[in-house]
Amino acid sequence: MTSAHLGLDLGGTNIKWVVLESDGPLPRVADTGQVPTDTSRGEQSVVEQLVALAGDSVHRVGRIESVGVGVPGLYDPVTGATRFIPNVPGTWAGVEVAAQVSAAVVAPARLINDARAFTLAEHRLGAGRGVDSMLGITLGTGVGGGLILGGSLYMGRDGTGGEFGHQTIVADGALCGCGNRGCLETLAKADAIVAACGLATVAESVEAARAGDGRAREGLTAAGRYLGIGVCNVAVLLGVDRVVVGGGVAAAGDLLFEPMREELRRRVFITDVAAIDIVGAELGIWAGAIGAALCAAEVTSSVG
Numbered sequence: 001m002t003s004a005h006l007g008l009d010l011g012g013t014n015i016k017w018v019v020l021e022s023d024g025p026l027p028r029v030a031d032t033g034q035v036p037t038d039t040s041r042g043e044q045s046v047v048e049q050l051v052a053l054a055g056d057s058v059h060r061v062g063r064i065e066s067v068g069v070g071v072p073g074l075y076d077p078v079t080g081a082t083r084f085i086p087n088v089p090g091t092w093a094g095v096e097v098a099a100q101v102s103a104a105v106v107a108p109a110r111l112i113n114d115a116r117a118f119t120l121a122e123h124r125l126g127a128g129r130g131v132d133s134m135l136g137i138t139l140g141t142g143v144g145g146g147l148i149l150g151g152s153l154y155m156g157r158d159g160t161g162g163e164f165g166h167q168t169i170v171a172d173g174a175l176c177g178c179g180n181r182g183c184l185e186t187l188a189k190a191d192a193i194v195a196a197c198g199l200a201t202v203a204e205s206v207e208a209a210r211a212g213d214g215r216a217r218e219g220l221t222a223a224g225r226y227l228g229i230g231v232c233n234v235a236v237l238l239g240v241d242r243v244v245v246g247g248g249v250a251a252a253g254d255l256l257f258e259p260m261r262e263e264l265r266r267r268v269f270i271t272d273v274a275a276i277d278i279v280g281a282e283l284g285i286w287a288g289a290i291g292a293a294l295c296a297a298e299v300t301s302s303v304g
């Protein structure tokens with residue numbers, strides 16, 4: 001029997017959704033779409049949009065078994081309420097998003113961090129297929145991450161396991177949005193890269209670097225080195241098999257990946273770094289929504 005699972009991916013610019021259909025070991029993407037995020041009334045209009053999109057899906061599909069909502073921030077996994085979402089306007093502390101979406105579809109709903117959702121999707125259906133352990137990295141406005149350990153998404157104590165971008169790289173570095181100083185995110189987020197490259201956007205920086213611009217090349221190499229140091233820390237601590245890099249900034253490809261690989265070769269001697277792949281993601285802009293749907297589907301099927 002075929003079951004349908006909805007994934008919603010809340011972003012600062014768009015809300016994306018996918019419907020996964022499952023009647024075997026691997027689900028398939030049956031439907032996708034996106035709408036601009038409506039922040040006209042802060043978090044209220046955003047939550048109304050999520051509820052409406054979930055309701056629309058039930059109308060189209062007939063019955064939804066579960067809903068996963070990917071959020072670009074932190075949440076309480078017990079209550080399904082958001083805690084901190086820095087890049088979507090609104091007052092997000094204590095907003096019971098999962099309960100409201102669940103009521104709209106009459107099915108269980110759960111929240112997941114968007115980078116953890118990306119990681120799960122790439123492991124099950126994308127560039128991480130088949131490996132036992134994987135680090136997922138999302139590069140964009142911020143630096144997100146997620147971990148697959150022993151084939152399962154590792155959530156940590158409260159859903160924050162795998163926060164790759166908030167490891168300290170510089171002891172007294174720049175202040176990070178999380179409150180710490182010197183986080184990897186302060187060195188490798190899009191704003192940091194364009195500042196180092198002396199250009200307006202990451203796309204311009206990548207284009208200039210490919211055309212041979214010295215400052216742009218150095219800016220991207222520096223970001224890649226910092227990301228590589230972060231990967232070294234994860235590699236020695238957890239012995240991951242593969243690193244999958246996605247998000248808009250990952251379009252820089254080997255301009256970032258090569259200095260990352262170089263840091264692994266320079267710093268890690270306790271394991272064979274030649275066996276650790278650093279590769280680009282495969283699922284494109286839908287990875288977050290797919291992973292949110294998978295997360296809810298896997299929890300639902302393991303419970304029932």
Ligand SMILES: [Zn+2]
Nearest residue numbers: 166176178183
């Ligand atoms: Zn931080």
